[in-house]
Amino acid sequence: MTPEALAALVALATEPLGLEARELHARLARAGVTDPMLALQALRSAGLVREQQRRWVPTPPGHEALREAARLLEQSQDPSPSSPGMDECPSIPWLTQVQTHWVEAVSINYAVDADRLARLLPAPLVPEIHRGTAWVQVLMSSLRDMRPQGVSPLLGVCFYQASYRAAVRYRNAQGDWRRGGYFVRSETNDPVMRHVGNALDEFRFHAFGEANMVMAREGDLLTVAVDPEAAFPGGKLVAMFDTKPRTQPPLGSVWTGLHDLHEPLVECYDALGVSGDFVYVLTIDREPWNARFCTPVELYCEYFEEGPLAPGARLDSVLHLTECAYRWRPLRRERHAPSTGPVER
Template identity: 25%
Template sequence: MLAALKNHPFAVEAFFKSSIVLTFAVPKKQLEQMIPECLELDTFQDEWAFVAVAMVQTHALRPKGMPKFMGNNFFLIGYRIFVRYTNAAGKRLRGLYIIKSETDQKKMEFMGNLFTHYNYTTTDIHQVHEGDRSTISSRRSDFSVTITKSDDATLPKGSPFADWKEARRFAGPLPFTFTYNARNKEVLIIEGVRENWVPMPVTVNDYHFGFIDGLKLQGAVLANAFIIENIPYYWKKGKREQWQ
C-alpha cells in the first residue's frame, strides 16, 4: 500500500513564480551508465547529452482541484537528465530522468517522498534579487548561481548550440518524467501540463554546483540558461506500464 502511494496517485498543480534552468552539455558516453535500461539519452548531433539543474519557486502547490489556500509555497531544486522513452504503443516520448531532488522545507520532503520516487532532501536556500540580477545559493548543498535577465543575453562560452533557437529545444520542461522499477520492469510516466511557457534567455554571471562537480563528468560545458515566470503548471496522475 505504501509503495503504491509513491506512484503519483493523484494530479498536482502549482503556480511557478519563477523557474531558472541551467543545462549542461556532456559527451554522451559520460551519462549512459546513469540512466535505467528502459531509457535512452536525448542527444544533440548524436554527440551531446544533457544534465539540467532547475530551481523553481512554487506557489500554492496542492492536489489538483483543491482550493489555493490549501496549497503550500516551496522552493524546489531538481537535477535531471534529458531522455527518451518508447512506450507500449510505440510512441517516442521526450522527458526527464531525475537524479537528485531538494527542497527548502521538511513538509515538502515528507510529502514528496510519500507520493513520489524522487528522494527529496531538505536544504537551506538563500535568494537575493536586485533589479534584473538574482543570486540563489545553498551552503548545505554547496551551490551558488547568479544570473542577469537582459534582452541581449548570449549563449555561454563553449555551448554546442549555434543560437538560442537551437538551444531552446533543450531548455525544458520536457513533457514527461520517468521512473523505473528494475525489479518488475515497470515504468512510471508522469506528464506535465503548462500554459504560456516562454523561456527567456539569461546571462549566467557565475555558478557552482557541488553535486554536478561530484559527478566528475569529463568535458561538461554550460550549454544554455533560461528563466520563466508566473506560469500555471500541473502534473497528471502517474501512469504505469510494463517495459518489454
C-alpha cells in the same frame, strides 16, 4: 470530413438558431473556403446538417461528428499521448493531481558525457543525444501555492526546489521510443514536501533531499543558493544571474537561438521513473515557458564540477523563466522493452 466541411459545421454549431445559406457562405468565404456550397452539400449528404425554417443547423449526428473532430484535434496536440497498453495508476488521486505556479526559475543547461550519465540511469532509460552530447538541466524554481486541484490557494504550499533533469529516452513494449526527463537529483527546502515526495509512487523518479535554499532578487540580479543537508552531499549551488533578457545564446553554446533548443530542452512534459518491468510517466500540463537567455555573473555547481558527471561537464547556457502555471496529470505506466544505448536526435 474535409477541412471545408468541418469549417462549415463549426460555423453552424456556434449559432444556436443556425444560419441562412447566404450567411454561412459569407462566413466561410471570409475564412478562406473556396467553395462554400460544396462544403454544405457534403454535410447534407452525410446527414450532418438539415434545413429548418430557411436556416441550416447541425443534426444530432453532426454534433457528435463535431465532438469527435474536437477530440481528435485535442489528441493530435497532446504533448504526451498515451501509448497502447498504458494505464493510469495514481496512488492517491485527490492528493497527487496538483496545481501550482512557478514564480520564477532558472534552467542551467549542462552538456555532459553520455557514458557518465548512462551510469546514473535505471534501465531501460538511456541518454538522449543532442548536438553530439547528453544534457542535464538544473531547474531551480520558486513554487507558489502547490495544492490538490480544486483546493483554495490559501491552503497551498510555497517552497523552493532544485531538480537535476536529464534528457532521456526509452523504448516501450510496442517498440516505440518515448522521451522525457529523469531526475538524477532533487532537493527542496520544505521537509513536508520532501517526505511526501519520497513516499508516493508519483515521485519514484525522485530521491528528494532537504537543503537550505534561497532565491533573492535585486533589480536584474537574481541570487540563488542551495546548501544540502549532510546526509545528501554533493549538491552545493551558488550563483548570481543577470536576468536582463537576451535573445541570443552565449558564446560557445551549441544552440543558435531559443528556437533551436526549444524542443530538446524546453518541450519536455514527462518525468520518468522505473520500477520492475514498468516505466512510470508523470505528465505536467503547463503554460508555455516564457524563457530568455540570461547571463551567469557567478556560478558554482558542485554536482558538475566535482560530482559523478565530472570531469567533462560543460556549462552551455542559462535560461530565465518567469511566471508559469502547471498541473499534474494522473500517474501512468507502461511496460518497457530491453534497454539499448544512447539515442541521437
